[in-house]
Amino acid sequence: MNAEHAKLMNQIYQTGFALDEAILFLDTHPCDQEALQYYETMQECYWKLVKEHELRFGPLTAKSVVLSDGAPGSCDQCRRNAWSWVNDPWPWEGGMC
Amino acid sequence: MWTYDKRLQYPVKISQPNPQMAQVIITQFGGPDGELAASMRYLSQRYSMPYKETSALLTDIGTEELAHMEMICAIVHQLTRNLTPEEIVASGFDKYYVDHTTGLWPQAAGGFPFNACVFQSKGDPITDLTEDMAAEQKARTTYDNILRLIKDPEICDPIRFLRQREVVHFQRFGEGLRIVQDHLDSKNFYAFNPAFDKVNVQKNCSK
Secondary structure (H helix, E strand, O other), rough: OOOHHHHHHHHHHHHHHHHHHHHHHHHHOOOHHHHHHHHHHHHHHHHHHEEEEHOOOOOHHHHOOOOOOOOOOOOOOOOOOOOHHHHHOOHOOOOOO | OOOOOOOOOOOOOOOOOOOHHHHHHHHHHOOOOOHHHHHHHHHHHHHHOOOOHHHHHHHHHHHHHHHHHHHHHHHHHHHHOOHHOOOOHOOOOOOHHHHHOOOOOEEOOOOOOOOOOOOOOOHHHHHHHHHHHHHHHHHHHHHHHHHHHOOOOHHHHHHHHHHHHHHHHHHHHHHHHHHHHHHHHOOOOOOOOOOOOOHHHHHOOOO
8 A cells, every 4th residue: 555545544544433433422412513513524524535535546335436447446457447346455454554 | 234344443454473362352253242242232232222312322333343343353363364383383373273274253262152142132221221331341341451461562552442442332321321211200210111111101100
């Protein structure tokens, strides 16, 4: 993983965690306006970063695979579209860290 | 339904194998206070929660526990990579290895398999949420015990993250229990089970 990819993943980890925390807090404080605003801010950051990741480095979910010429995960041999979801490394192998 | 995110909840990057430590940490996969039991406990209990906040809480924490299970499995996987037969014997990993090679199988550190009897789904919100608070503390103690044995900072880092989550979940379940009690009769929280009894208890009591 190159430095730019690592930096982007780090931002996804941070905003994703901020959302995880906000979600649990809001479950038991559904009317907390400050928490709702925090959730909204983090939500916007998170999805912007995830979208950028999908376009530049590959999918984070199987329902968001980008299929277009030059998209990440194109077949090394034929240079055409390929199913990039299966590409290594998987998270437990140290991928996306 | 669920959607898989192709990343861990918190990064796990361990460069040095340590099969001895893997045998201890695997208990948080399939052991009595492990992440698999936690996830199954909360995701099973949520069907009998009569209040929307606690149904949401059990769904979201139960989901996060699946992500914790994945982190624990990633730690064990990375601690058991590239082992030689000599290292396997010397570390005492041979007893696990003979049945599972270096595959992941849910067991406790003592070797006994994952068992649904380590958790309850009682169909009573006060009972279930009280169990959930205890479960988070038991898992926190297990992580404290693991942290005393670890020297490698690359293992400590994700384990500390997981320990912190137990503390946060305990807090949220405490709030969930409070929400349940706020719906009930403060003079007797146990007058009826809101997940089961349909009777108008106040009318019955005033007879």
